[in-house]
Amino acid sequence: MSLLDANRHLRPGRARVKLPILVYHKIDRIPPGSRYPRNYVTPEQFDAQLAFLQRAGYRSVSFADYLAHRDGGARLPRRPIIITFDDGYRSNRTIAQPILEKHGCTATIFLVAGYVGKTNAWDPDELQEPLLDAGEVRAMQAAGIEFGSHTCTHAPLTRLAPADALAELQSSREQLGALLGRPITVLGYPYGDYNRETLRLARDAGYQAAVVVRRRMNTHATDLLELRRIPVTCLTSPGRFAWDLFRLRWFHGS
Numbered sequence: 001m002s003l004l005d006a007n008r009h010l011r012p013g014r015a016r017v018k019l020p021i022l023v024y025h026k027i028d029r030i031p032p033g034s035r036y037p038r039n040y041v042t043p044e045q046f047d048a049q050l051a052f053l054q055r056a057g058y059r060s061v062s063f064a065d066y067l068a069h070r071d072g073g074a075r076l077p078r079r080p081i082i083i084t085f086d087d088g089y090r091s092n093r094t095i096a097q098p099i100l101e102k103h104g105c106t107a108t109i110f111l112v113a114g115y116v117g118k119t120n121a122w123d124p125d126e127l128q129e130p131l132l133d134a135g136e137v138r139a140m141q142a143a144g145i146e147f148g149s150h151t152c153t154h155a156p157l158t159r160l161a162p163a164d165a166l167a168e169l170q171s172s173r174e175q176l177g178a179l180l181g182r183p184i185t186v187l188g189y190p191y192g193d194y195n196r197e198t199l200r201l202a203r204d205a206g207y208q209a210a211v212v213v214r215r216r217m218n219t220h221a222t223d224l225l226e227l228r229r230i231p232v233t234c235l236t237s238p239g240r241f242a243w244d245l246f247r248l249r250w251f252h253g254s
């Protein structure tokens with residue numbers, strides 16, 4: 001096939017790609033006394049959701065795959081999806097990873113650089129749970145899990161002075177890059193909190209993509225620094241999960 005033919009073949013496909021991105025926090029039983037039970041999805045729910053995705057023809061990809069597609073037209077599966085986790089809880093490794101592997105899925109985890117190996121101490125009112133440590137992060141990377149930055153201290157970026165926000169973005173990128181031995185390209189804004197200035201700072205800090213929380217698909221028209229993610233919680237029923245993906249695919253593609 002000539003290059004011209006290849007382009008003709010690729011272009012319509014590129015324009016049509018609609019990418020859902022899911023956001024989870026913890027796959028676990030909800031411990032009594034948790035202040036934010038919606039940050040949990042039970043292992044049974046997660047297992048059923050991944051089984052549904054497989055049946056519906058979705059194949060999980062990484063941000064690296066998606067960026068290669070947006071940059072240069074690299075091929076994606078017909079129905080790509082990105083599965084993400086915020087904060088980097090240890091249960092992502094002990095509970096979520098085996099379920100991901102069972103279904104042949106990959107995922108991307110956003111780490112709080114200053115709290116690797118500690119607990120979610122940025123939120124002292126919530127139950128404290130262990131976060132992934134450096135060795136666990138490296139082992140997961142070796143098993144195909146992708147990592148991004150969730151800043152150094154999980155600070156709400158729009159409430160910081162611009163210089164401090166930039167320091168959060170740059171320093172976490174450097175620390176995590178050193179930990180993983182590769183450049184960090186993707187950012188998750190803590191609390192989904194961002195504005196125009198945050199986008200500029202994220203770009204200045206060297207991120208190629210960043211994720212927010214918004215119940216929409218992503219298309220080629222979506223700003224890479226405002227990629228939308230669909231939240232999944234313990235209250236997301238199987239019907240709602242399936243309906244969201246169907247509805248967004250057909251009625252809210254852009």
Ligand SMILES: [Zn+2]
Pocket residue numbers: 086087150154190191
């Ligand atoms: Zn977070």
